[in-house]
């Protein structure tokens with residue numbers, strides 16, 4: 222009988238724990254706290270690299286229009302979330318077992334037991350389906366109580382009890398961007414169109430946190446609110462993405478079950494001409510997001526954008542597109558791009574009594590005041606991190622088996638992009654001897670000073686150190702050996718081929734820079750070692 226294949230989720234999550242990426246929060250107290258993870262040195266560094274890549278791609282490279290970054294507080298007062306609608310309607314359908322008291326997410330239960338798609342169903346529709354299919358508790362077979370709406374925000378009271386203020390941990394970073402809109406607009410002397418972005422933690426009291434980093438209760442978001450004049454819904458850089466090819470699932474194909482997963486390959490320009498997008502700003506971000514995920518290591522064919530059905534789209538949105546990544550467990554949403562119109566600024570203005578408008582001054586025209594419209598690309602960092610690692614995973618071959626490819630090793634390893642791997646380089650002295658360690662430490666410091674993530678390791682045999690580097694996806698290893706003292710060169714080992722070149726010590730930093738930026742090929746940068 223063939224052995225059942227271990228799900229990739231278990232393989233990857235297990236490696237992440239064993240290799241110093243993360244650990245379940247408060248693990249030493251039994252199961253810890255479900256849905257929360259502590260990030261360890263390798264995990265933090267990789268998460269930082271994803272954030273840096275995102276800032277470079279979306280924020281620092283956007284000069285006109287500018288995108289400004291803010292950092293809001295994680296706790297916000299209730300008023301914010303009353304205005305945003307989270308207090309009244311940020312909920313998931315919850316069903317409880319009358320016999321064993323298990324509490325389950327009702328839509329997930331239907332998907333699991335009946336196999337039906339539940340996207341866009343209302344709570345009463347979910348209740349009807351549970352009744353119709355006579356769905357019972359999956360834990361004990363008991364009857365289920367009526368479905369209720371469970372609010373996902375984590376409450377807290379700020380201040381001493383008599384004067385405490387009802388507050389919430391933010392469920393998205395977006396709301397502080399809307400609250401701070403006026404200040405940013407005035408103090409930065411911004412002009413439409415422009416963006417405000419934020420990277421930070423968000424919290425949701427998920428009913429059943431599961432699938433490792435896919436459904437967490439505390440996670441990191443990277444969000445941009447891109448503000449524009451609704452009379453001029455045009456992104457100045459649209460031409461840069463016109464030829465970008467994407468995989469798209471349209472509303473039309475989703476209308477029929479047999480074509481629901483059919484992908485249309487189309488350029489952003491063609492999709493725009495066909496009227497797929499409400500404006501070219503949303504089209505621009507769809508193209509950019511598709512490019513970004515390829516640049517951080519997700520293959521083209523494992524990416525698709527899904528145009529959400531009308532029933533799944535919030536009433537205030539004029540169109541939502543989700544980027545989905547193909548994983549072993551199925552397609553999972555990694556980014557949502559929503560055209561939120563002026564809904565958020567209008568409701569915050571109404572509830573706070575503060576006007577949230579932008580001045581638009583065009584030559585020879587009177588000053589116009591507008592409540593800007595917004596396109597919002599919203600990214601989850603941990604979902605990106607997990608997806609990259611699942612796609613980068615290279616399993617070990619059997620001990621002693623013949624190698625057929627460069628990727629065959631006796632240890633499992635990660636083929637992560639050089640700028641995303643926790644460390645772009647390792648620096649080793651061949652042995653822990655002062656005549657070698659001195660130069661190795663100097664090289665380590667020089668690489669660090671250039672802003673490249675690097676790790677110094679002098680423990681154990683060199684072969685074992687290379688294996689350890691592979692295990693966390695390190696693309697390049699620099700070794701100072703006795704020849705370094707003779708001719709001033711060092712070896713660089715390439716993770717993907719396991720081959721080595723020799724390079725002058727004085728060139729190591731620029732060589733590494735060009736390897737990380739993928740400007741030059743490995744073997745063009747030094748003398749190959751036979």
Ligand code: GAP
Nearest residue numbers: 393395435436437440555556557599600601604
């Ligand atoms: N401001 C819009 C917003 O928050 P969302 O689709 O709820 O939209 C955006 O979240 C992204 O945040 C998702 O595409 C996903 O990558 C990430 N995300 C949301 N909930 C998450 C969770 N429970 N665990 C991990 N990541 C999550």
